[in-house]
Amino acid sequence: MTDTTTRTVRPKIRRTHLSLFVSNPFASASWYERVLGMQETARGEQWVFMSFGQKHHDIALIRPEPGIVVGGCALQHYGLEIDGDITELRRLYGQLLKAGVEVVKTTDHKVGYGLYFNDPDGHRFEFFCETVHDDEEGKRVLHNYNAPSDHFELEPLYD
Numbered sequence: 001m002t003d004t005t006t007r008t009v010r011p012k013i014r015r016t017h018l019s020l021f022v023s024n025p026f027a028s029a030s031w032y033e034r035v036l037g038m039q040e041t042a043r044g045e046q047w048v049f050m051s052f053g054q055k056h057h058d059i060a061l062i063r064p065e066p067g068i069v070v071g072g073c074a075l076q077h078y079g080l081e082i083d084g085d086i087t088e089l090r091r092l093y094g095q096l097l098k099a100g101v102e103v104v105k106t107t108d109h110k111v112g113y114g115l116y117f118n119d120p121d122g123h124r125f126e127f128f129c130e131t132v133h134d135d136e137e138g139k140r141v142l143h144n145y146n147a148p149s150d151h152f153e154l155e156p157l158y159d
Ligand SMILES: [Fe+2]
Pocket: 077, 078, 079, 114, 126, 128
């Protein structure tokens, strides 16, 4: 007799990683090192794996097969929560500007501040600085304010 009882298995995600097609994985790897503070952990002829310092890889940079349009993957943005406060976010803003990185916008999300910028292929990233540190409170605030993305004048710091 077959057991027809089914149990819903709910994925419990520990961490995420992102794999991107880029036009030049090696040039992108040095940009990701310089701008995102990442370390290279492995490389092949057509790819480089990058880490934020703990996991073996957090972002993979892959050269596509011919016919695939780089930057056309419909990624809206990939958010990176920084370990630091708004002063740190202002410093990162100053560094991005000094490095000539294309900054898209700076926003107030009520649960924190966002700083959006593009990688060399136009993939959009966000450094976000959380201001609400309790996750349950963060869900409430985001819901009550309807997940806002208001313009916020962030002053870059150059020290
Ligand atoms: Fe975001």
